[in-house]
Amino acid sequence: MTAESASSAAAPAPTDFIRDIVAQHVAEKRYPKIVTRFPPEPNGYLHIGHAKSIFLNFGIALEQGGVCNLRFDDTNPAKEDVAYVESITADIRWLIAGWADHCLGFKPKGAHPSAQTVNGKPDLYLGPAPANDAAEAFYASDYFDALHAYAIELIKRGKAYVCDLSPKETEEYRGAPDQPGKDSPFRNRTISDNLDLFTRMTAGEFPDGARSLRAKIDMTSPNMWLRDPLLYRIRHIPHYHAGDKWCVYPLYDYAHCLSDYIEGISHSLCSLEFVPHRALYDWVLEALDLPRALPRQYEFAKLLPSYTLLSKRNIIRLVNEKVVNGWDDPRLPTIAGLRRRGITASALRKFVIGVGVTTYNSLIDIAVFEHAVREELNTTAARRLAVLRPLKLILTNIAPDETVACTATNNPQDEQPTTRPVALTREVFIETDDFAEVPPPKYFRLKPGGEVRLKYACIIKCDEIVKDASGAIIEIRCTAQLDTRSGQPNADKKVKGTIHWVSATQSVAAEVRLYDRLFTVPEPGNEEDFMKVLNPHSLEILTARLEPSLAGASAGECFQFERTGYFTVDAKDSTAGKPGFNRTISLKDTWTK
RNA sequence: UGCUCGAUGGUGUAAUGGUAGCACAAACGACUCUGACUCGUUUUGUCUAGGUUCGAGUCCUAGUCGGGCAGCCA
Secondary structure, eight states, rough: OOOHHHHHSSOOOOOHHHHHHHHHHHHHSSSSSEEEEEESSSSOOHHHHHHHHHHHHHHHHHTTEEEEEEEEEEOOTTTOHHHHHHHHHHHHHHHHHTTTTGGEEEEETTTTOOOEETTTTEEEEOOOOOOSEEEEEEEGGHHHHHHHHHHHHHTTOOEEEEEOOOHHHHHHHHHHTBBBBOOOOOTOOHHHHHHHHHHHHHHOOOTTOEEEEESOOOOSSSSSGGOOOOOEOOSSBBBTTTTTTTTTEEEEEHHHHHHHTTTOOSEEEEEEGGGGGHHHHHHHHHTTOSSSSSOEEEEEEOOOTTTTTOOHHHHHHHHHHHSSSSOOOTSSBBBBHHHHHHHHHHHHHHHHHHHHHSOOOBBBBBHHHHHHHHHHHHOEEEEEEEEEEEEOOOOOTSOOOEEEEEESSOTTTTTOOOEEEEEEEEEEEEEEGGBSSSSOTTOOBBTTTOOOEEEEOOOOEEEEEEEEESEEEEEEEEEEEGGTTTTTTTTTTTOOOOOOOESSOOOOEEEEEEOOOOOSSSGGGGGGGGGGGGGTTSEEEEEEEOOOOGGGOOOOOEEEEETTTTEESSSOBTTTTTEEEEEEEEEOOOOOO
C-alpha cells in the first residue's frame, strides 16, 4: 500500500448533501450503477474551480464503486479545439492519479451509441469502458446522430417546432423575467411541415440563424428557460471532432441531458447557475418517454478562492496582455499552472474536500489552500540548504583549503530520518536578511558581536563587517566555534538563532523564481479593473546559491529550502544539469519585521 | 417591480427538533540546530421580528440582505 492510499484510507469519507442523495439512491437501488460525469467544453484550460467538480464526481464514483465519465461537451463548433481535449485529459489524469484512476470512465475508441430495446422500447446507449489504450473520452459530438433522431421524435410528438424568427426577434418574443413572452408565429406548424423543414435545415438549405428548432413548452413561464428554448441552431462550420457532416448543432440544454441519459449517468452534478435549467433538463428527458432510469441534475456552489481570478475570460486577458507567461504560468489558478508551481494533486484534493459542498456562494480564504499545501509538503519534501540572496561570510579560523565535514538531516518529519554530508568551508554565503548591522528588537539572527548557529554546522561569532567605498556591506568576518558541532564537546551550547548557509566554493548558482499572489485584494473580480490591483511582486527572479546536490535535481522534484519555503524543479524553465526552481509556497512566517 | 435559490465566529463548514463543534485565520505561551513543524491557551457566531414546541440554528409566517435568471455560449 502506498503512502497515498494509506492516508486516503485513513481520512474520513466526506459527507455533503449530494453524497446523502446518492447514498439514498444506492439504498433504494434506483440505478444499476452510480455513474457521474465531468463534462468540460474543450475551449480552455482547467482551473482549480474545475478541480472541485472533478474531486466531487470522481469521489462519489470511488465511494460508490461507480465510474465518472470524462465527456467533452462539444456542441459549439465555433469555440472548440483538440488542443484543449489534450490538455484537459492530461490535467484530469494528473488530478486523479494514484487515487481514482480506476474510476475514470472512457469508451471504446470510436464507439457511438448503439440501439437496444429496453422494456419493449427502443433505446440508445453507450456505456463506459476501462480507461486503457483502446479507449478514449466520451464526446457529446459522438451523439449528434442520436440527438438528431431524438429531435425528430420530439417533432413527431408535437413537442418541438421549426421557428423562422431571427435571433433578434426570438429575443423580443421571449419577454423578460418579469414579463411573459409571446408565442412565435411559427409555433403551430404541422408535424409534417416541421419534419420537412428540420430535414432541410439539416441538409444545409438555410443560412446560419435563418431558422431554429425549438421546444414547444410555455412562452409565459416565469422560468425563462422554459419559454420555447432553442434545441438546434444552424452553423455552417465543420466540427473539430465530428468533421463536416453537420450544419445544425444542438444547444447545451438539449444535448446535455440526453448525453447523460445515453451514457447511463445517474447523477449529473453542475454549478448553481444551472438551477433554472433543471426544469428544462427534466422536460426534455420526460418528453421522450425513455425506458431507462433518468439521470437527475443536482447543483452545488462553485469554488472561489480569494486573491485570484477564475473565469476563463479573465484568465485569457491575463495571458493575452502578458501579465503572465501563458496558461500554465505558476501564478495562475489553472491546473497546469498549479502543477508547475509544485502543488500536488493530493494537496489540492485535501483542500477541496475540506471546503465542502454546499449551495452557498462563498469566498474561500486562499490561506486555507496554502495551509493544505504546506501541510503536505512538510511531510514529503526533502530539506536542502539554499541561500536566495547571498551575503559572503568569512570564517577566519578555517584555512582556505580546509573542508569541515558536517551532516544534515534530509527530513526531520520522517520516522527514520536519513542524512547527507554538507561541507563547511572558510567562505560561505548566508542570507542577506540574516545579518543586521542595526538589529531590530528581538532579532535572533547575526549582528555585530553576536553569535548564531550555522544549521548542521557550528556556532559562529561576528567579529567584523567589511564595507565597500559606498558603505554597502560586502562581507562579514566571523570566528567558527568548531567544538559546537554535533558530536563535539560543546555541541549543546544554545544560541537564540540558527541560520542556513552554503559553502561559497562548494555550491552552485541557480535561477530561483519566487512566486506570490497575483493580486493585492481578496476579490479582484469585484474591481472595476482587476489590472489595477495586480501584485507587482508576484514574480521575483533571483540567482541563488544551492547545495551542490541540487544541481542534479529533476523536474517535478519538491524540496524545502530550509527556513525559506518549498520549491520545485520547473519542467519548462530548466535545462539538463541546470535546474530552475519555482517557489511553491513560502514557509509560514510569524516573524514579520 | 416577476420567478428562484440562499443566509451559523474574520473565512469556510458541521449539528437532519435535544450540550452550537471542526478547520483556516488572529492573539498569547511552550518547545525548537528551520522565528518552520508540533503542543497548549484565548478571542469571535446561528440576519431580524413574530409563531409552533417542554425544547428551534433546524419547523411555520413576514421582513431584511445577498446570489442567479431575458446567448442561436456552456
